[in-house]
Amino acid sequence: MTIDYDLVIIGGSLAGRYAALAATQLKATVALVESQVNCGFSQHQALSEISKIVHNLNDMAGLGIHTTQANTCKKHQVSVTWPEAKLYTQGVVSNIQEQHSLSNLAAQGVDVILGRGQFQSLPYLAFAVNQRLLRGRTYLLASGSVLCLPEIEGLQTTGYLTLSNIWRSLKQTTLPQNWVIIGGVPQSIEVAQTLARLGCNVTLVVKSASILPYADSEIAHLLQAQLEVDGVRVLTQKPITQVKLIEGKKWVQAGDKAIETDEILVATGQQPNVESLNLAAVAVKWQQHRLVVNNKLQTTNHRIYACGDVIGGYDFTNVANYEARIAVKNALFFPRFPVEYRCIPWALNSHPTLAEVGLTEAQAKRQFKPDEVLVLRQYYKTVTAAQLRDETTGICKLIVLRNGEILGASILGAEAGELINLITLAMSQKISVKQLANLSSVYPSFSEIIENTAKEWSQQKLNSNPALQDFLEGFFHFRRNWNL
Structure with missing residues (x-):
């Protein structure tokens, strides 16, 4: 045959x-x-970008820069109507499907x-x-x-949406106002923030102690804080025990909290x-x-x-x-x-973006001796490009060994999805953190944060070496006296 x-x-x-x-x-x-x-991913990416634009316009209004607005859902804030958002996403999805x-x-x-x-x-x-x-x-x-539908009493009879059908299923001219999102996968976080920035009341319920248990804990905590600033109510370690329909309203029992909602999005495991x-x-x-x-x-x-x-x-x-x-x-x-996943990055389309590659701080300290692992940090507020664009919320973390080998990186901030690619290339080509410190990035650009973070390696090594510090102080003292 x-x-x-x-x-x-x-x-x-x-x-x-x-x-x-x-x-x-x-x-x-x-x-x-x-x-x-399934083109649900493309639809969400497009809606996420709309919510980001609306959010940035409102930030501009806060800086005294105002735009003409016809429809608002909150006083003195720019908004976008749901039909307009759907029309935009349909165009984006159509183009992607064509490609x-x-x-x-x-x-x-x-x-x-x-x-x-x-x-x-x-x-x-x-x-x-x-x-x-x-x-x-x-x-x-x-x-x-x-x-993989979780076993929750009343869920199937009450009705729910999923990540694959959420945007196609919403036929109304306006978005439902109140949402409960069940599950802590990355896409549920993206959807929660997007809905909140489109003016909805959103509660995100996760069973674990962190919204992203596999991400760097410090970065995940900062992202959760940003979600809460955007209006997302985050409930951690709250298992859903029951869902009911009472007088036309959906009720979700999350731990000891009963939550009334218009729609339920189930975003648990697949x-x-x-x-x-x-x-x-x-x-x-x-x-x-x-x-x-x-x-x-x-x-x-x-x-x-x-x-x-x-x-x-x-x-x-x-x-x-x-x-x-x-x-x-x-x-x-x-x-x-x-x-080999060590040099494969991933990114969350949140605002600001979260991106990671390689080992987190906790993983590195479990795998190597703690005193061999250096954690290098820089905050976005130190970067000129971030100041110019008013995107100073964020942090860059590099996890390295004392010999300069890069083990991983976690970035939360503007352009993180692009910046993580540069670090990934360095890891895959076994480029040391010392070489990243010598980047001489275009000024101003967000790449500056990688350069500044990498420079922390030599500074930390110097700070932990008293003998070298004494030598350098003595050397320059001798040079000053010798020049006289």
């Missing part, structure tokens, strides 16, 4: 389309099986197949869809994830979107929240690979695309490329 394709991709995510294009550019024959793609469209992929040589299918093992390994059997040398699962794929028949194992893969992204069937949030973790596009590149190379050639 002949092989139909070098790689058959079971899509449904942007990572699947990215993988299809990457494989085709390597001259492989590729089939992409897709039933739908990643199936017609473009087909034009590049990808065999695009629309429909739902499943694996079969007999008489040979294949993927059955639309009464066709697609036989590939290898397969890639990039079907994304779906909500589970792999694989139930209809008949994976058991081809010996692919999965757990509740992820597919089981090795460090080459092979599932328990060595011919089937997986990438993106179908294998668990936070849903970040750049991380999924990195996994797609690794999986495609291993699937098409030989499985010898391991995934």
